[in-house]
Amino acid sequence: MPTKFFLLITITAILISCNKDEFEYGYLDDRLSPYFTMFELEAQQRGYSPNLSPDVIEAFIQNVYPNSVAGQCQRNDNRPSQIIIDEGVWNSSTDLEKEFLIFHELGHCILGRSHLDSAHPDGRCISIMHSVAGVCRNEYETRRSEYLDELFR
Template identity: 40%
Template sequence: MHKLIIWSLLLTAIFSCTKDETFIVDSALQPLFDDFATEAQARGLSLNMTQYSGIFMELEEANVAAKCQTISNGTKRVVVDQSFWNSASALQREMVVFHELGHCVLNRAHLDDARTDGACVSMMQSGLGLCKMSYTNQTRSAYLDELFK
């Protein structure tokens, strides 16, 4: 009986100290996580995207399409507002998810610098209206070059 108690305590100690680091990316977000890594790789940056999660949630904050959250164990996840996602174009979805991955993965801060025409120099702009975001098929490559510089 004494040996059974010792084994039980030992197994409990071993398994209670094991970190449960499960990283789940919603299937609708996975292609954008993959594209982010591909775009980074094309610019000479190798990323391990398996350490990040991505989920949908209704966000309570006004005018917030997504956010990068740091969880209590230090891991990071992208949370995308479900209402935004339902009404956004593919290009808008990409820009917002890439922006948040810029925070989570690249540790980028907001950058509200504007070009002389008022357009934002970076997709990492804050959304406060200090510059005009013009993420289009024509400007996409330049914004991605700046993101991964």
């Protein structure tokens, strides 16, 4: 009797783990979730309620890119869009740089924003959606809320 009971538990455990593998959509790296929460908060303060649920967006930190690529958004219609952040870039970034990177990718994946390389007359970037570092002067550190107004415009 105790043997059968144990067998049943084992089979159930296997079924559960198979199911989990099949439907492993919506992965969000623990290191990224505070920035997702902050994105939601900043959006809400500006009258938006972005849907960051697991069936819409998932996000990974991986060691997959050549040095120059910090992150990427892959939009998918039939399954969650994916954000992939380079592990090396992540590990060498400050909190604010991490936020900038995640907000930029969420700008693509969630807000549907394209790149915007325009600059103000003084050379500072109009948007955090600029394509590469150096194309204009990024002042996210000192003008964060201004940039967020532009992002959620």
